Amino acid sequence: MNSGITFTPDFDSASVYVMSVYQQNVTTIWSHFTQSDLLALWWAPKPWKCETVKHEFFEKGTWLYVMLGPDGEKQFAKAQYGEIKPNSEMAVWFHRG
Structure with a gap:
């Protein structure tokens, strides 16, 4: 399957690195990751919805x-x-949780 998303596992650190390339203006893409109202529009798979409780978009912040x-x-x-x-x-x- 070619989803346009690259998953790179790092077994030593128990991590997965995810990369995707979008054909869109970088500031538009960035805002859809950094603004909770825009993030909620696409984060959940349909028919689910995403509701933000708290969004602190800065280093060491929490969503x-x-x-x-x-x-x-x-x-x-x-x-x-x-x-x-x-x-x-x-x-x-x-x-989770």
């Missing part, structure tokens, strides 16, 4: 969110931001 399912399911998650290079790249760690 707390809940995925809302069509039958009332709720999946809480947390993202922790690492190094951020504006309009270029960011390090993010995701945790």
